Amino acid sequence: MALVLIIGASRGIGLGLTQAYLDAGHRVIATVRQAADQQRLQALGAEARVVDVANPASVSGLAWQLDGEEIDLALYVAGVWSDLDAGTPPTQQQFDQVMHTNVLGAMQVLPQVAPLVAAAGGVFALLSSEMSCLGTAEPDAWLYRVSKAALNMVVASSQAQWPGATLVALDPGWVQTEMGGAGAPLTLAQSVAGMVQTLAGVTPADGGRLLRYDGTRVQAD
Numbered sequence: 001m002a003l004v005l006i007i008g009a010s011r012g013i014g015l016g017l018t019q020a021y022l023d024a025g026h027r028v029i030a031t032v033r034q035a036a037d038q039q040r041l042q043a044l045g046a047e048a049r050v051v052d053v054a055n056p057a058s059v060s061g062l063a064w065q066l067d068g069e070e071i072d073l074a075l076y077v078a079g080v081w082s083d084l085d086a087g088t089p090p091t092q093q094q095f096d097q098v099m100h101t102n103v104l105g106a107m108q109v110l111p112q113v114a115p116l117v118a119a120a121g122g123v124f125a126l127l128s129s130e131m132s133c134l135g136t137a138e139p140d141a142w143l144y145r146v147s148k149a150a151l152n153m154v155v156a157s158s159q160a161q162w163p164g165a166t167l168v169a170l171d172p173g174w175v176q177t178e179m180g181g182a183g184a185p186l187t188l189a190q191s192v193a194g195m196v197q198t199l200a201g202v203t204p205a206d207g208g209r210l211l212r213y214d215g216t217r218v219q220a221d
């Protein structure tokens, strides 16, 4: 039985991953923002903790909540969408909201969690997107794209800091969740099954790279 930490597990992909790892018999620590979600996750069998990645005080409380744990697999799933097209300047508030959750939160969570993953020789996957790639960039959702491209760099630049852990950016595909919408080509079950299989096959050589849910190693530039 492995210990799996899932940050952002109230719904969508985080909830799907939580259910999948619980079904496989693993111990799962899952974080949510609301007390009602905490009770729901506990009823599923997860150890639910409350963390808002956009609140630095909440993030700094994560370390003591995880004190002494060795984490085989950590997943930073929390993320927010923005549909602003290229050329439409974000307001400071829009920029801060997206970049805080998708980038700053990850940069503040990493130093708390990566040492615990390194202690287990484990994997830390941070949910990115194919929309982060420079070579296939389109004008839609530029703030979101910028945030996920920055997240890829968070992963790539911090790998050497925690050599005992393997850090990867993980693209779940375009998935039928609240963020992905009902018209997305992948069901939650398809994306989750692919990610679980891909994560089981991660090796240290993947450190710092972007992986797709189907196991493809993506060229992000």
Ligand SMILES: NC(=O)c1ccc[n+]([C@@H]2O[C@H](COP(=O)([O-])OP(=O)(O)OC[C@H]3O[C@@H](n4cnc5c(N)ncnc54)[C@H](OP(=O)(O)O)[C@@H]3O)[C@@H](O)[C@H]2O)c1
Pocket (backbone or CB within 6 Å): 007, 008, 009, 010, 011, 012, 013, 014, 032, 033, 034, 051, 052, 053, 054, 055, 077, 078, 079, 080, 101, 127, 128, 129, 130, 171, 172, 173, 174, 175, 176, 177, 178, 179, 180, 181, 184
């Ligand atoms: N769906 C797709 O097609 C797709 C494609 C590529 C990448 N992704 C990425 O995959 C991840 C999950 O996406 P999803 O489709 O499951 O999105 P979703 O259905 O919109 O769920 C977003 C999750 O992030 C949590 N969250 C948001 N802000 C947070 C914060 N400040 N602190 C803690 N948790 C926070 C939400 O919690 P609350 O319930 O409390 O709001 C929720 O659990 C995201 O990083 C997203 O960018 C998704």
